[in-house]
Amino acid sequence: MPASFDTRTSHEQHGRYPEASTVEDIQRNMAMVRTRIESACQRAGRDRETVRILPVSKTKPESRLRLAHAAGCHMLGENKVQEAYCKWEAMQDLPDLQWSVIGHLQTNKAKLVARFASEFQALDSLRVAEALERRLQVEGRVLDVFVQVNTSGEASKYGLTPEEVPTFIRALPAFSALRVRGLMTLALFSSEAERVRQCFGLLRSLRDRLRQSAPAGVTLDELSMGMSGDFEIAVEEGATVVRVGLAIFGARQLPDSHYWPGGPNIGKSP
Secondary structure: OOOOOOOOOOHHHHOOOOOOHHHHHHHHHHHHHHHHHHHHHHHOOOHHOOOOEEEHHHOOOOOHHHHHHHOOOOOOEEEOHHHHHHHHOOOOOOOOOOEEEOOOOOHHHHHHHHHHHOEEEEEHHHHHHHHHHHHHHOOOEEEEEEEEEEEEEEOOOOOOOOOOEEEEEEHHHOOOOEEEEEOOOOOOOOOOOHHHHHHHHHHHHHHHHHOOOOOOOOOOEEEOOOOOOOHHHHHOOOOOEEEHHHHHHHHOOOHHHHHHHOOOOOOOOO
């Protein structure tokens, strides 16, 4: 049976995704997401343990993040670096809580990512790689990174074109503080499941080809793709990380255009 997914913008989804306000709410939502992943894995003949859920906590207050941690979430995804950094500073009493930055990064914010993040999923330029490397060396840290690929061909989205990725990957061993784990994409925002599936299939095919010629030190085991509205399709197509916000934390109070003013991916909600 084809996976169903919801393409409504976040301010239209309060009915389907009521806000989680207790530890029990988040645990229940996580269990539902795991069940849906397990079903998708069964359809694809995959092992459920090969898929990691990244709860996306963007715009949620510190109190909600503490509930998520109490519910068993030990890595949270954030789009905006400044917001994530402030949350990290406020939650230093939870040393086992890790942070994944999943949104576009400007080079002047690289120093913040280098200071606190464990993972960065939107690497799409050598300028950003250089800025991160420089700051990570100062901090004495390393960072797991995913290369962002624009698989939909939309001008509004960040990410390298599939054709640019091989050359980009070959340049990354020069940055010793960056541990390349895999590729990331945002699918086309469409109610047509097959068009969404094509984006995920393209990323998987690209990863499979690149694996054959990946330089030493570059690991391409991971595929970060799929959000609350389409993660089941992503799992069927090989996702190893799904970025889920709405289905865990509930609908946000404002549409995504508020969180990405003037930027890409309007209407796309993890």
